[in-house]
Amino acid sequence: MPNKQGVRRGSVRKWAERLRAQFCSPPLGPEALRPFLLLAVLGSLAMTAERLSDFAYPDYFPAPTYNFDANPLSGEKIQLGRRLFYDEILSADGTVSCASCHSPYNAFAHTDHDLSHGIGDQIGTRNAPALFNLAWSTSFHRDGAHHHLDLQALAPISHPAEMGSNIKDVVARLRGDSLYAAGFARAWGDPVITGERVLKSLAQFQLTLVSAGAKYDRVREQKDTFSDQEQKGYALFKTYCNSCHTEPLFTNQGFAKNGLEVDTTLNDFGRIVITTLPADNLLFKIPSLRNLSFTHPYMHDGRFRKLRQVLEHYADRLNDPLPLASNDQADLIAFLLTLDDRAFVFDRRYAFPVEMRSVPER
Amino acid sequence: MKHLLPILCLFFSTLSAQEVFIDFQPVMGGKALVIDDTGAAAGAEKVVEAMRFYLSDVALRSEGQVVSTSDKRHHLLDAAQPETMRFPLSVPAGVAYDELSFTLGVDSLTAASGAFGGDLDPTNGMYWTWRSGYINFKLEGTAPECPARKNRFQFHVGGFQGPFNSERAVSLGVSPGKTIPVKIDLDRFFDQINLAATYQIMSPDDRSATIADLLVELFR
Numbered sequence: 001m002p003n004k005q006g007v008r009r010g011s012v013r014k015w016a017e018r019l020r021a022q023f024c025s026p027p028l029g030p031e032a033l034r035p036f037l038l039l040a041v042l043g044s045l046a047m048t049a050e051r052l053s054d055f056a057y058p059d060y061f062p063a064p065t066y067n068f069d070a071n072p073l074s075g076e077k078i079q080l081g082r083r084l085f086y087d088e089i090l091s092a093d094g095t096v097s098c099a100s101c102h103s104p105y106n107a108f109a110h111t112d113h114d115l116s117h118g119i120g121d122q123i124g125t126r127n128a129p130a131l132f133n134l135a136w137s138t139s140f141h142r143d144g145a146h147h148h149l150d151l152q153a154l155a156p157i158s159h160p161a162e163m164g165s166n167i168k169d170v171v172a173r174l175r176g177d178s179l180y181a182a183g184f185a186r187a188w189g190d191p192v193i194t195g196e197r198v199l200k201s202l203a204q205f206q207l208t209l210v211s212a213g214a215k216y217d218r219v220r221e222q223k224d225t226f227s228d229q230e231q232k233g234y235a236l237f238k239t240y241c242n243s244c245h246t247e248p249l250f251t252n253q254g255f256a257k258n259g260l261e262v263d264t265t266l267n268d269f270g271r272i273v274i275t276t277l278p279a280d281n282l283l284f285k286i287p288s289l290r291n292l293s294f295t296h297p298y299m300h301d302g303r304f305r306k307l308r309q310v311l312e313h314y315a316d317r318l319n320d321p322l323p324l325a326s327n328d329q330a331d332l333i334a335f336l337l338t339l340d341d342r343a344f345v346f347d348r349r350y351a352f353p354v355e356m357r358s359v360p361e362r
Numbered sequence: 363m364k365h366l367l368p369i370l371c372l373f374f375s376t377l378s379a380q381e382v383f384i385d386f387q388p389v390m391g392g393k394a395l396v397i398d399d400t401g402a403a404a405g406a407e408k409v410v411e412a413m414r415f416y417l418s419d420v421a422l423r424s425e426g427q428v429v430s431t432s433d434k435r436h437h438l439l440d441a442a443q444p445e446t447m448r449f450p451l452s453v454p455a456g457v458a459y460d461e462l463s464f465t466l467g468v469d470s471l472t473a474a475s476g477a478f479g480g481d482l483d484p485t486n487g488m489y490w491t492w493r494s495g496y497i498n499f500k501l502e503g504t505a506p507e508c509p510a511r512k513n514r515f516q517f518h519v520g521g522f523q524g525p526f527n528s529e530r531a532v533s534l535g536v537s538p539g540k541t542i543p544v545k546i547d548l549d550r551f552f553d554q555i556n557l558a559a560t561y562q563i564m565s566p567d568d569r570s571a572t573i574a575d576l577l578v579e580l581f582r
Contacts, residue, residue, distance in 0.1 A: 070476050145493040147523070150477035154484055158491035168485040195485035199477040274493060275524065276567050 054078055054208045054349075055135070060220055060248055064135035066149060066207060071200045073207065076187040079353070081205030083183065084198065086352050089173050091119050091163035098156065098202075101128040104351050107291035107344065108132060108209065114302025122161035125266055127302035129287060130295040132211040132344065138253045142284050142300040143271045150203045167195045174198065209350060211290050212248075213343035220248065226338065233335025240314075240322050241332075244286045250339065255283040259317035263301050270300070290339045307333050381450040382430075383541045384420065384462065388413060388441050390548040397442040398503075408552065410503040413441035414488060416481070416496060418465040418472070418529075422451055422536075429457050436468060438481040438488060462536045462544065466577060467498030467529035470522035495521050495566065498528050499577055501551075507558045515557055519573050521566025528566060528574040532581050545582045 055073055057064075084090065085098045096119050102108040108131035110116065116124035126142055140146040146155060156162040157170055174180045174193050181191040188197050218224035226234060237245075246252040255271045262269070262282065271280035284300050298304040304313065311329040314322045324332065344350075388395035390410060398409045417439060420432040430453045440446045453459065468482065473496050477484065488497045497520040504513045521528050536542050554576055563570050 067476070147474060147494045148476050151484070151489070151494050154489060154491040166487075166491075168487065171485055194479050195483040196477045196479035199484065203477075 055210065057210050058212050058217060058221065058248075061212065062136065062249075065138055066135040068207075071150065071203060073204055074187065076183075077201050077204045078208055079205075080183045080187040081201035081203065082350075083353055083356060084202050085205050086356060089177065090157060090165065090170055092165040092169070093119050095119055096163050098153075099352070101156070101162070102131050105294065105345060106130065107211070107294040107341075109295040111294070111296055114297050116162065118156075118159065118162040119164045124159070124161045125268060126300055127297060129285075130291055131206060132209045132290065133249055133288060134209065135207045136249055136253070139285065142268075143274050144255060144285055145274050149206060150199045153199055153202045167198065171195055171198060209344075211341045211344040214290060214341040215338040217248075217341075219338070227334070229331050229334040230338050231335075233331035233333070236324070236328055236332050237335050240324070241289075245289045250289040251286045254286055255280070256286050257282045258284070259313070259319050260299060260303070263303065266301055268300065289336055291341055291345065292336055293340045294345055307336060378455040379452040380455055382422070382453050382539070383448055383450050385541050385543050386439060386447045386546060387543055388447075388546040388548055390552075392549065395441055395546075395548060399442060406506055408503065408505040408557075410441070410501065410548070412500060412502040413548075415439055415466065415499040416468045416488065418467065418469040420449075420451065420462070420464040422453060422459040423461040423463055424457065424459045426461070429453060429459050434481070436472065436481050438486055458538060460535060460537070461533055462542060463531070463533045465529050466532050466574075466581075467520070468496040468522070470527055470529055473522035473529075490518075490520060493565070495523070498574070501548075505557045505561075508561045509558060510561050515561040516564065517562075517573060518564045519570050519577065521570065523566070526566035526568070526571050528570060530574050530578045532578055534581060547580045547582055550580055551576065 054075065055068075085102075088094045088097045088100075090097060099108075101110045101116050101118070103110060110128040113123075114127055116126060116128045118124060129142070134140075134149055137149065138147075140149065140152045141155070146152040154167055158166050171193055174184075180193065184193050184197060185191040187201060215224055215226075219226055244252055244254070244256050244258075260282075269281055271283035271285075272278070274280075292298075292307060296305055296307075298307075298310050304310050308329070311324065311332060315324040315329060390408075395410060395413070397411065397413065399411045401411070415438075417437045418435060420437065421428045422430040430451045432449065432451055434449075437449060438446065472478070472482070482496075488500065489495070490497060497518045499517070499519040501515075501517040503515055505515060506513060508515050519528050534544065555573070560569070563573060
């Protein structure tokens with residue numbers, strides 16, 4: 001059972017153990033120091049609990065795969081990362097931020113465009129995916145080109161049609177901005193700005209984007225119940241979809257071919273580009289199905305605008321069509337809509353940082 | 363006793379140690395390599411504009427046992443910055459060694475682990491951005507026989523996953539001295555690589571894996 005904050009108890013326990021190991025067995029600590037040490041431990045525990053509430057998840061979620069030991073969360077680092085995420089200073093001409101393509105109100109996807117839209121009105125080749133529950137992801141991008149959240153950000157920063165810059169220039173621009181010196185000092189202990197710190201701060205903010213507050217989750221926590229139609233849809237889901245879009249994250253983190261024909265204007269063959277293995281031809285990352293109402297259009301190239309079209313695709317595709325009559329499709333959609341997490345989408349902690357509004361024009 | 367030796371050595375090293383410099387010396391055309399990064403168009407001669415590479419876990423060994431390791435786990439060497447091509451290892455006084463060993467490239471465990479600072483900071487321009495992975499070895503320049511635009515060749519050998527992992531273990535026999543010179547024989551590289559056919563390697567695949575094998579042979 002989750003505790004009050006929804007933090008997994010096990011994780012708190014692990015942190016506590018680590019802290020105890022760190023503080024309680026100092027080499028040759030004199031007896032007199034004991035009470036102070038105890039205070040220190042209690043103090044850090046309180047802080048840890050607060051920090052963990054930035055990253056809380058229900059007990060029916062698996063353990064995250066991100067290694068927090070290598071980049072321990074802190075409130076100041078998360079806030080710095082949030083600022084960087086919303087700041088156009090990251091792009092070559094100061095017009096595009098991460099949020100330009102990953103908007104909070106689209107569950108950090110981008111609904112206006114089927115393909116991404118970067119500096120100088122350039123159009124990319126893929127649909128910007130939604131960003132949430134990234135602490136459980138084992139690969140990033142539609143083809144899994146990136147294996148670690150920390151380093152993923154180098155891709156949009158450097159892509160000529162996205163932000164058109166590079167991490168070296170980003171660091172130089174941030175060094176020229178006195179407000180950031182203070183932000184880095186608060187977060188990292190000194191005002192030195194490095195590539196590593198920029199990337200880890202960005203990762204910290206993105207790690208806090210946990211979506212676990214949908215009706216589905218309330219039902220799992222026995223605080224709500226499915227309607228008959230949603231229940232029917234859930235049964236169909238478990239039969240036909242769950243092997244790839246595995247609950248509770250609604251992805252098994254793998255790659256699959258779901259029967260889409262190649263769009264010959266893009267010729268995107270997916271995973272094979274990275275692995276060069278013929279078996280990976282046309283395999284794409286299996287996306288989560290949470291927040292679909294906010295993340296349209298769908299698929300790697302944004303070819304479907306409506307969920308109805310997605311379901312028709314699964315029922316009508318040439319290879320292995322699923323036996324889903326139109327009422328089954330309607331039931332499935334009813335279930336999929338229980339995965340919308342409005343609390344996540346409208347969470348003020350993830351929104352544009354208001355204090356940035358008062359920043360003078362650069 | 364065999365296991366105790368390195369521990370004892372490390373212990374004594376703090377008492378009386380001696381610095382041994384490992385000195386990497388790239389050679390081309392039989393002479394010390396001169397980096398020419400002026401960007402001048404290719405002339406009749408082959409020109410190297412950039413040569414940068416990572417080394418991990420540099421160690422001196424005696425009969426296979428490590429007797430000294432570098433303070434820094436990873437080194438970025440840049441032929442255009444001579445001070446990076448030479449660094450000290452501290453060896454306990456009186457301890458002999460007969461082998462220098464290192465990994466050419468960033469070891470794959472580190473490469474799989476996230477962002478790092480210092481020599482590994484991505485601002486050093488040795489990290490791929492279109493996919494994840496360090497560039498373990500970068501060699502760029504111009505040569506008249508190279509059919510690419512402006513006669514440029516670019517070898518970016520990297521990648522740490524699956525069959526195309528490009529990290530390579532290197533082991534060299536050495537004899538003790540104040541400086542241990544290690545030649546990097548680029549003539550051998552250009553003997554083996556036909557620049558008229560192979561001039562651009564920028565992703566991990568079987569071609570880059572073959573070049574990674576060849577790179578090992580350059581260190582002498």
